[in-house]
Amino acid sequence: MWVASSSEGLLTPTAVALGKFDGVHLGHQRVIQPVLHPCDRLSVASSPQSKENQQQTNQEYIYSTVVTFDPHPQEFFTGQPRTLLTPLDEKVQQLRSLGVEQLVLLPFDKELSALTPEEFVQKILVQQLQCQRISIGQDFCFGEKRSGTAKDLQLIAAKHNIPVTIVPLQTYTGDSPTQSSCVSTNPTQDARISTSLIRQTLEQGDIENANLLLGRPYTLFGVVVQGQQLGRTIGFPTANLELPKEKFLPRQGVYAVRVFTLSETSNAASSESLGVMNIGNRPTVNGTYSSAEVHLFDWSGDLYGKKLAIELVKFLRPEQKFPSLEALKTQIQLDCVVAKEVLSAEWEQ
Numbered sequence: 001m002w003v004a005s006s007s008e009g010l011l012t013p014t015a016v017a018l019g020k021f022d023g024v025h026l027g028h029q030r031v032i033q034p035v036l037h038p039c040d041r042l043s044v045a046s047s048p049q050s051k052e053n054q055q056q057t058n059q060e061y062i063y064s065t066v067v068t069f070d071p072h073p074q075e076f077f078t079g080q081p082r083t084l085l086t087p088l089d090e091k092v093q094q095l096r097s098l099g100v101e102q103l104v105l106l107p108f109d110k111e112l113s114a115l116t117p118e119e120f121v122q123k124i125l126v127q128q129l130q131c132q133r134i135s136i137g138q139d140f141c142f143g144e145k146r147s148g149t150a151k152d153l154q155l156i157a158a159k160h161n162i163p164v165t166i167v168p169l170q171t172y173t174g175d176s177p178t179q180s181s182c183v184s185t186n187p188t189q190d191a192r193i194s195t196s197l198i199r200q201t202l203e204q205g206d207i208e209n210a211n212l213l214l215g216r217p218y219t220l221f222g223v224v225v226q227g228q229q230l231g232r233t234i235g236f237p238t239a240n241l242e243l244p245k246e247k248f249l250p251r252q253g254v255y256a257v258r259v260f261t262l263s264e265t266s267n268a269a270s271s272e273s274l275g276v277m278n279i280g281n282r283p284t285v286n287g288t289y290s291s292a293e294v295h296l297f298d299w300s301g302d303l304y305g306k307k308l309a310i311e312l313v314k315f316l317r318p319e320q321k322f323p324s325l326e327a328l329k330t331q332i333q334l335d336c337v338v339a340k341e342v343l344s345a346e347w348e349q
């Protein structure tokens with residue numbers, strides 16, 4: 001997938017899905033669908049329809065494009081760094097797997113934030129992106145002080161003969177964490193699927209619902225670095241992960257997880273293990289910084305420098321300060337038993 005951050009080097013003309021898309025959750029995926037090429041829309045596959053096919057039928061090739069903002073608008077307005085469900089690398093990976101061909105990162109600055117809705121359409125969508133088609137969610141707002149609505153975009157774009165798909169809000173009943181049918185389009189009863197809702201569920205340790213809203217497991221990607229090497233002295237060696245500093249972390253505590261070792265070049269998963277993960281400050285050993293560390297079941301070897309993907313499956317318990325390393329060891333043994341039960345029950349479903 002092509003990533004562009006300036007008006008130069010853009011692949012044009014484009015079919016554009018517009019928004020922040022942090023998390024690339026189920027609502028976002030519905031907004032992206034209408035701009036994908038037909039074969040990707042059906043299969044949600046990774047390889048887009050070939051450009052040659054479209055040229056053979058004499059159509060102008062239109063690049064399926066997600067247009068987003070960098071930095072996140074909230075970061076620009078508050079001046080505070082914002083953590084993200086999907087830092088850039090992860091967002092690129094998710095969008096690529098949906099079949100998106102281009103990600104455009106509009107620099108969100110004073111100038112961009114001051115564009116009126118009409119100027120945004122004219123300067124960005126028409127002139128820069130040669131946009132042929134647009135997809136947005138029903139609650140999309142844009143332009144200076146978020147003054148333009150989805151309907152406004154439809155009216156303004158119509159003047160340039162650009163059709164706009166307004167995707168109805170995808171909502172969630174939240175009462176049935178094991179069924180994908182809990183995603184619906186009934187906005188009166190249900191909560192709108194949003195980045196904010198997923199952040200809240202992760203903050204509460206409600207991994208099952210966060211995973212449903214995302215349409216995939218919430219995953220931490222990181223490189224294994226050295227820890228204090230105390231884990232091996234209590235019989236539970238752990239791989240300490242260095243995570244992107246902007247990655248949003250869920251509630252501190254212990255999780256049942258699935259772990260994939262990634263190939264250094266392609267990011268393809270080469271092997272899968274099960275394990276337990278702790279996210280927190282390790283008060284028992286007077287830890288002074290937050291760490292994320294995983295113990296893999298029935299595994300031994302050297303993971304230093306390896307890239308891991310850790311899929312969170314279930315929150316097991318909050319982190320605690322134990323009176324001794326022996327007491328911590330006893331608790332981790334119990335954590336392993338519970339995690340194995342959780343993960344094998346999941347496997348059977």
Ligand SMILES: Cc1cc2nc3c(=O)[nH]c(=O)nc-3n(C[C@H](O)[C@H](O)[C@H](O)COP(=O)(O)O)c2cc1C
Nearest residue numbers: 227228229230231238276278282283284295319320
């Ligand atoms: C499954 C699991 C649960 C843990 N739970 C706690 C806990 O409740 N409290 C705590 O202080 N540390 C906890 N830890 C972190 C340990 O203190 C840590 O693994 C140990 O100090 C080794 O750290 P090191 O890898 O930096 O050597 C947990 C670790 C694991 C793997």
Ligand SMILES: Nc1ncnc2c1ncn2[C@@H]1O[C@H](COP(=O)(O)OP(=O)(O)OP(=O)(O)O)[C@@H](O)[C@H]1O
Nearest residue numbers: 019020021027031136137140169170193194195196
């Ligand atoms: N649940 C949803 N159903 C339909 N469209 C959605 C949904 N959530 C977001 N969208 C649309 O997807 C695009 C990207 O959404 P965006 O990331 O800007 O908002 P969000 O997911 O609601 O996040 P936040 O919680 O930060 O507002 C926008 O066009 C938005 O209107």
